[in-house]
Amino acid sequence: MKPDEKVSKIIEKLKGVYPEPKLALHYSNPFQLLVAVILSAQCTDERVNQVTRELFRKVKNPQDLINIPLEELEELIKPTGYYRQKAKNLKACCERLAEEYGNAIPKSIEHLTKLPGVGRKTAAMVLGNAFGVNEGIAVDTHVKRLSQRLGLSTSKTPEKIEKELMQMVPQDLWTWLSNAMILHGRHICRARNPRCSQCPLTDYCDYFLNK
DNA sequence: CTCCCGATAT
DNA sequence: ATATCAGGAG
Structure with a gap:
């Protein structure tokens, strides 16, 4: 599968599960x-x-x-x-x-x-x-792990991963993608014991396909 | 690359 | 008991 086709599929699947992902953090301004x-x-x-x-x-x-x-x-x-x-x-x-x-x-x-x-x-x-300003992609430990497991990036530093994601993903989706990946990383694609059996992305996931 | 720190999973 | 989790600054 071509890289941009793969990204589109991943986005499509994530949108189904996390249409409006919001942060778990509490704040009022x-x-x-x-x-x-x-x-x-x-x-x-x-x-x-x-x-x-x-x-x-x-x-x-x-x-x-x-x-x-x-x-x-x-x-x-x-x-x-x-x-x-x-x-x-x-x-x-x-x-x-x-x-x-x-x-x-x-x-x-x-x-x-x-x-x-x-x-x-x-x-x-x-x-x-x-x-609501999409000026960058927040690459925390979850976004980093998902990007690597999915095979969206082979880079190790958050800076490089962010640049690569910014090339692949439409700008208006940057914040959404980051929030969705963080939620997915927390609940499904966890660092230890990932719940691959519950993951809608396994068809596009290098980590799953190679294990 | 190292330091900064507490809490939870194993 | 100890490995693992989770970003930024110097």
Whole structure:
């Protein structure tokens, strides 16, 4: 099967299962989404939600977060791991949002990735889900694993995988694809014990076909 | 490439 | 008990 034919089939199948995939993260505005995604680095979304449930009662905008003492912030986010780094990044990030963006969230990957603690994955995810802007594809561990198992990419770095996916997939589907692949990776194409028997993509999956 | 960290699956 | 999960910065 030709590569673009394969991509079309995969998209078609995923659309059947995940017509409107949304993030598992809880948030009520773009700022909270940014905070939640920063906290989600190397951490499950469920755990982030446990933490933000408390955190977002106190923090609704960058200024709120700046006003929380560093030690208190560290304690609040501790269960998400890397809590010292994340607390420091979050503080610095909010100071920049306050100083340079009038407490708003910038709407481009360019600007977002310059914020402390924000890489391509976080930027693409915030942009796509808070503003509906398809400027990149959030390649997290799930998107990476699915891309490799399906044989959509042979690259190892998220940056290269993102570029390859961006070539293959229509731009208006970038955010949708990322969200769908993340859901599929969590529930079906899991890192350990993937549920191939429940997967609609096995006909197009190198991993399944070669095992 | 290494460091940053807690929680859960095995 | 220990391997595995899960991104960004220096």
